[in-house]
Each structure stands twice: as structure tokens, then as C-alpha cells.
Amino acid sequence: MVDVGAKAETHRIAVATGSIRMKPETLALILSGTAKKGDVLGIARIAAIMASKRTADLVPLCHPLALTRVAVDFTTDEPGNTVHCRAQVETYGKTGVEMEALTAVQVGLLTVYDMCKAVDRGMVMTDIRVTEKAGGKSGDWKA
Numbered sequence: 001m002v003d004v005g006a007k008a009e010t011h012r013i014a015v016a017t018g019s020i021r022m023k024p025e026t027l028a029l030i031l032s033g034t035a036k037k038g039d040v041l042g043i044a045r046i047a048a049i050m051a052s053k054r055t056a057d058l059v060p061l062c063h064p065l066a067l068t069r070v071a072v073d074f075t076t077d078e079p080g081n082t083v084h085c086r087a088q089v090e091t092y093g094k095t096g097v098e099m100e101a102l103t104a105v106q107v108g109l110l111t112v113y114d115m116c117k118a119v120d121r122g123m124v125m126t127d128i129r130v131t132e133k134a135g136g137k138s139g140d141w142k143a
Helices: 024-032 040-053 098-116
Strands: 010-021 067-077 082-093 124-134
Touching: 010 098, 024 040, 024 067, 024 082, 024 098, 040 067, 040 082, 040 098, 067 098, 082 098, 098 124
Parallel strands: none
Antiparallel strands: 010 082, 010 124, 067 082
């Protein structure tokens, strides 16, 4: 792991986004709340939050961080048959939270896939990326 001991503690924020495309009938199932496994987006939100807190267990050289805020939102695009995920992660610390935000988005989308794969194995996760970060020595950044 990188030595962050000499770095100043600052308020760190990262936002990541991603999407999952699917058949129209799959999105209709999600929106109607009638998926066999339950509330797809509600469960995916909890999974994303939980994953952000476990990032250091999943990515070998990530520092374990005490997160102060994790907000995960899902929006749907019916004409595009897509679910979009946005995660904002915050901490006061010596290293950033980009990996935690990315992990939240990816696991949130994986959960959507898992809950709907019985009806649509062709779903595609795409455009998973950091869209902004704030705090730290390198300052603020936006895609």
C-alpha cells in the first residue's frame, strides 16, 4: 500500500456512475416491482452501500477507510431501456474514495443483473467511471 501517513486529512468526495442496458420487458419488470426476487432497485441500493464499505476487502491495495457518507441513486431511462446508478462517497481522511464509489456502482449494477438474470441474461453494464472527486492535495476534478 502507498504510505499516506504524512498526508493531511481533508474532506474527500468521489462520485461514480454507470449503467446497465436491458430488454424493455426487463425494465418494465423492475419498474412494476414484480421481479421474483423483490424490489430490485431497493436491494441494489443496499448492496452498493454495503460494497462501498468493503472495498478494502475486495481490492488488495486499497486502504480501509471510515466512510462518513454513502449515497446511491438509481434512475431509469425507459426509451433507452437502461438503469443508471450514481454513487457519492465521502470521508475525512488521508486518501480519496474513488475506489469506494466505483465499487458501489459496480456492485449495485451487478445486483440488478443478479436479480433479473432469469429473464434477461443479455444485460450489459457500461460506462462505469469516476465523474468527479474533491479534496486532497490534487484538488478537485470533474470529467
